[in-house]
Amino acid sequence: MKKVYIIQGRGGKPEHGWYQWLAEELKRKGFQVFLPQMPNTDMPTINEWVGALRSIAPTPDEETYFVGHSIGCQTILRYLVTLxxxxxxNNVILVAPWVSLDEKTMAEEPGSIPIARPWIETPIDFDKAKLHPKKFICLFSDNDTYVPPDNQKFFQEKLSAEIIIDKGKGHFDKDSGIKELPGILSFFN
Structure with missing residues (x-):
């Protein structure tokens, strides 16, 4: 059976934004969907989140898809390295993925820099990560105040990812008002 794991971003909950919408759309298409509440979502750590994903998805296979949002993308990439x-x-869809963040925006949010720093400074072995998926798809917005545009080129080069740039979607989070992402449904077959 085809399975999809949807991993939210920092501060996210399964019921926020587009996560629940995507889960319902994929269930209608016959997918088994996992939309877990990740631990300690306001202060996510690499070990805790990657460990949680390993326990949630212990034996992925060719019928397994992953969707991540923001820090959830980092979690998936780090998890892939452990396989x-x-x-x-199957496909891995990364929504607002990053390896660097806009420092001005981060400085405006108390506590964001100490949370993000380990995720930014701890390297990911992209060569190992890209061994597993059939394809990487990265979805960016042209007005994301957190994710600088140079991340687009980075993911295209490191993962040979298909890059999609949506207009006016912000960080694809609840504050951006994004409730649906119909453009990614075609990557689930």
Whole structure:
């Protein structure tokens, strides 16, 4: 059976924004959907979140898809590095992924820099991560105040990802008012 794991961003809950909408759309298409509440969502740590994903998705296969949002993308990439090299997956969709963040925006949010710093400074082995998915799709917005545009080129080069740039979607979070992402449905087949 085809499975999808949707991993939210920092401060996110399964019922926020577009997560629940995507889960319902995919269930209608016959997918088994996992939309877990990640631990300690306001202060996410690499070990805690990657460990949680490993326990939620212990044996992914070619019928397994992953969707991440913001820090959830980082979680998925770090999780992929832990998989045996022969593990093959279906598509991995990364919504507002980042390896760097806009420092001015981060400075305006108390506590954001100490939370983000380990995620930014702890390297990801992209060569290992890209062994597994059939394809990476990265969805960016042209007005995301958190994710600088240079992340687009980075993910295209490091993961050979298909890059999609939506107009006016902000950070694809509840504050941006995004309730649906119909453009990504075509990547689930």
């Amino acid at each position: 045996p090299p022969e593990t093959k997956l």
